[in-house]
Amino acid sequence: MHSVIAHHFWDRPGGGELVMASIAHAMARSGYQPVLTSLSDFEPRKYLDWFGIDISSYPRISMGIKLRSFGLYMRLLVWYPVKIALRRYSPGIIFIDSPTYKPLINDLRRKNIKLFEYIHFPLDLSFRRKYASLGYYYTEDQYMAERYTRFPLNVYAWLYSKLFDKFARENPFQVSTAVLTNSHWTASIIRMAFNEDPIVLNPPLPPNSPITSNNKSFNERRPYVVMVGRYAEEKRYHWVLENIVPKLIKEVPQARVVIMGSAGTSTSESYYNYLVKTALRSGLRVGTSASHILNANVILMKNVPRREMINLLDESRVFLHATINEHWGIAVAEAMARGLPVVVHKSGGAWSDLALNGEVGLGYEGVDEAVNALAKLMTDSRAWSNYSMKSLDRVRDITFDKFIDKLAELVRKIL
Incomplete structure (x- = not known):
C-alpha cells in the first residue's frame, strides 16, 4: 500500500x-x-x-x-x-x-x-x-x-x-x-x-549531523559564539549585532560571534547585506569567512558547506539562538550534538524541549540576561563542561x- x-x-x-x-x-x-x-x-x-x-x-x-x-x-x-x-x-x-x-x-x-x-x-x-x-x-x-x-x-x-x-x-x-x-x-x-x-x-x-564521539574540551575550543540558520528577520541576527555583540566584547574582549546562514533568495540576500551595514554602523569589525575570525568581532558567512559548519561548531564554545517563539530549532539540536552548551530565548520549542526549561541549556529574555549567560559559558570551564554534557545527553533521545x-x-x- x-x-x-x-x-x-x-x-x-x-x-x-x-x-x-x-x-x-x-x-x-x-x-x-x-x-x-x-x-x-x-x-x-x-x-x-x-x-x-x-x-x-x-x-x-x-x-x-x-x-x-x-x-x-x-x-x-x-x-x-x-x-x-x-x-x-x-x-x-x-x-x-x-x-x-x-x-x-x-x-x-x-x-x-x-x-x-x-x-x-x-x-x-x-x-x-x-x-x-x-x-x-x-x-x-x-x-x-x-x-x-x-x-x-x-x-x-x-x-x-x-x-x-x-x-x-x-x-x-x-x-x-x-x-x-x-x-x-x-x-x-x-x-x-x-x-x-x-x-x-x-x-x-x-x-549527517552525528552526535560527536570526541567532544572537544573547554580549553581545546576558542571563545566563539556561533549561530546557524537561514538569513531571515525572524532569526533576529540584527538584534544580536545591535545589542548583544557590543556588550559581550566588553565582558569578554576576545569573543567572536560567527553567524552561518543560508541565503538562497533575494529577500535573504537583502537581509544579509542589511546585517553587514548594521554591524559596521555598530562599530564592529566584520568578516565574511572563517579566515577573517582573528581580525573581526563578527563573521557573517553565507551558504557554508556542512563539513566547514561542523568544524566551526566543534571549535566554538557556545551556541546562541535569538529567535523568539521558535517552534522547534533544528540548528539548536545540531549544535548540542557537537557538545555545545546552548543559550536560547525563554520561549518556543527550543526552550521547552531542547533546553528543557533551563535544565539542559541557559535561557534569557533581555539583553543583559543573554550577555551574562554567554559570558559565563565562555569563561567558566566548570559550567561549560556541565552544560556540554547535558547537551549531549539530551540529543541522544532525538536521533x-x-x-x-x-x-x-x-x-x-x-x-
Missing part, C-alpha cells in the same frame, strides 16, 4: 523538509511505499547533501511551480498534487504538514483514507482573526511580526490571511486520524486553540533512528 507525504515546497534544507523526509522513511519501514507530493519541482539527491537522507527512490508528484518567494501562498494549494496521487496510487495513509487541505476532506472520508497532520505551528492562530486574542496573530507574535509587519510583506501576509479560510480545514482533531506536533510548547498552543492535545514527536537530528522507530510504532498502534 502507498502513503502520501504532502509538503508544499521540498526544495530547501529546512526543518519542515527534514521532518517530512524522515516521515517518508518511517512509512517505508512500516511497509507503506511513500509518494512525495509538492507544488514545486525538487531534486531528491540534494537531501543526501542536506541531511544524509536518501529519498531518491520514492515516486513524486510535482506541479512545477517556481514561486520560491511565495512559499506561504504555495501552502494554499498543497492539496492539489495530493488529489492526483489519490487517483494514481490509491494510498491508505496521508501525512501532511499544512492545514490547507479542505478540498481533500470529502475524498478522504469517502475512501476511508487515514490522514495524519503534523503541525510545525498552528497557522490558524497566525491568520484567523477569531484566534487573535491568543496572542499569536501574525501582527503580534514576535516570530511572525519580525517579518510581516513592514511593507511590502505586510500586504503579502494580509492577502494570505484573506485566502486562508478558503482552503484551511477548521479543527484538525475533527478531520484527521491523528494530530502530531514538534514540541511541548507547540502542543500547548494547539491546545489553546482546539482544546485537545496532539502527540508530541520531536524532529530528529539529521543523519534519526529513534524518530523512525517512534513514528513507525505510532502508526502501527493507530492503524
Whole structure:
C-alpha cells in the first residue's frame, strides 16, 4: 500500500523538509511505499547533501511551480498534487504538514483514507482573526511580526490571511486520524486553540549531523559564539549585532560571534547585506569567512558547506539562538550534538524541549540576561563542561533512528 507525504515546497534544507523526509522513511519501514507530493519541482539527491537522507527512490508528484518567494501562498494549494496521487496510487495513509487541505476532506472520508497532520505551528492562530486574542496573530507574535509587519510583506501576509479560510480545514482533531506536533510548547498552543492535545514527536537530528564521539574540551575550543540558520528577520541576527555583540566584547574582549546562514533568495540576500551595514554602523569589525575570525568581532558567512559548519561548531564554545517563539530549532539540536552548551530565548520549542526549561541549556529574555549567560559559558570551564554534557545527553533521545522507530510504532498502534 502507498502513503502520501504532502509538503508544499521540498526544495530547501529546512526543518519542515527534514521532518517530512524522515516521515517518508518511517512509512517505508512500516511497509507503506511513500509518494512525495509538492507544488514545486525538487531534486531528491540534494537531501543526501542536506541531511544524509536518501529519498531518491520514492515516486513524486510535482506541479512545477517556481514561486520560491511565495512559499506561504504555495501552502494554499498543497492539496492539489495530493488529489492526483489519490487517483494514481490509491494510498491508505496521508501525512501532511499544512492545514490547507479542505478540498481533500470529502475524498478522504469517502475512501476511508487515514490522514495524519503534523503541525510545525498552528497557522490558524497566525491568520484567523477569531484566534487573535491568543496572542499569536501574525501582527503580534514576535516570530511572525519580525517579518510581516513592514511593507511590502505586510500586504503579502494580509492577502494570505484573506485566502486562508478558503482552503484551511477548521479543527484538525475533527478531520484527521491523528494530530502530531514538534514540541511541548507547540502542543500547548494547539491546545489553546482546539482544546485537545496532539502527540508530541520531536524532529530528529539529521543523519549527517552525528552526535560527536570526541567532544572537544573547554580549553581545546576558542571563545566563539556561533549561530546557524537561514538569513531571515525572524532569526533576529540584527538584534544580536545591535545589542548583544557590543556588550559581550566588553565582558569578554576576545569573543567572536560567527553567524552561518543560508541565503538562497533575494529577500535573504537583502537581509544579509542589511546585517553587514548594521554591524559596521555598530562599530564592529566584520568578516565574511572563517579566515577573517582573528581580525573581526563578527563573521557573517553565507551558504557554508556542512563539513566547514561542523568544524566551526566543534571549535566554538557556545551556541546562541535569538529567535523568539521558535517552534522547534533544528540548528539548536545540531549544535548540542557537537557538545555545545546552548543559550536560547525563554520561549518556543527550543526552550521547552531542547533546553528543557533551563535544565539542559541557559535561557534569557533581555539583553543583559543573554550577555551574562554567554559570558559565563565562555569563561567558566566548570559550567561549560556541565552544560556540554547535558547537551549531549539530551540529543541522544532525538536521533534519526529513534524518530523512525517512534513514528513507525505510532502508526502501527493507530492503524
